[in-house]
């Protein structure tokens with residue numbers, strides 16, 4: 478059931494989806510102090526493996542050292558060259574590509590060629606910056622600010638179910654980093670409603686679940702969508718896979734949106750994590766990691782079932798994400814030209830909740846008549 482009893486107003490005006498001053502407010506008040514998904518342990522097979530990415534225009538390096546992932550500013554302490562330039566790779570030594578300076582796990586220098594010419598050594602000005610990083614299951618998150626809440630604080634009640642869904646026997650089956658020609662909120666809002674399913678996902682999900690099969694939860698830190706009305710084909714594949722692998726089967730679909738920009742989809746044999754961050758007022762980037770189970774049963778039949786599930790899950794996720802992304806440019810163009818503020822349906826109430834969270838964080842005055850009554854779910 479939905480929590481609102483009548484339609485809602487847009488809390489954010491179309492201008493909030495392209496105006497540079499709103500973009501800056503969101504960076505300062507909503508995004509820069511938060512935890513951001515950068516990779517998963519599934520991206521690394523051995524120590525020395527690394528991935529690079531840009532986050533808020535900062536080049537980052539995520540490197541596996543002694544079995545754990547560490548996140549650094551990808552800039553050398555010598556003369557500021559990027560340590561490595563490839564999107565991913567393996568380097569046995571933690572070394573800068575320009576003059577070969579080597580670093581330790583804590584970011585201090587290790588071996589320096591022709592070290593005597595740098596004496597006396599200025600150790601504090603010749604190190605690389607290491608960021609706070611934490612894991613939830615095998616998902617790796619970074620925080621660019623040096624203080625503030627832990628990842629567990631930000632994920633709150635969602636922490637444990639997410640940790641369970643992204644760790645053994647689940648492992649990464651697909652990783653995808655991409656960019657969108659749209660404001661980051663357009664890509665997030667797309668994930669928060671089932672209303673677009675008949676138009677955009679006709680060949681995949683098919684129909685949207687009826688209201689009585691949906692449970693929405695909304696609070697100040699996250700919102701969720703829960704249903705057991707899953708596409709029959711997806712459900713029977715999950716049931717078959719779960720049975721072969723010795724996993725419990727509940728036939729449910731749970732989606733969490735943890736404010737401001739993290740979305741997690743949890744099913745019996747499929748988990749998806751997606752982060753969207755802005756790259757400008759009108760463009761954004763997404764990081765996606767998909768996990769599937771390999772175990773606990775390890776018979777040949779279980780392995781074949783896990784492989785088949787991997788193929789189905791990977792292809793299904795790619796298709797659905799592409800179907801969603803196909804609308805982003807049109808949604809952005811519309812935002813930049815709309816003469817009216819628009820409306821939001823009850824089924825889209827999590828979009829409303831997200832906009833209202835942004836409004837409060839950014840100190841935007843509440844628009845008149847947008848605050849419509851919220852039903853007490855216990856009265857249903």
Ligand code: FES
Pocket residue numbers: 553554555556557558573574575576577578
């Ligand atoms: S800039 Fe990295 S070693 Fe010189």
Ligand SMILES: [Fe+2]
Pocket residue numbers: 667668673677678797801
């Ligand atoms: Fe969608």
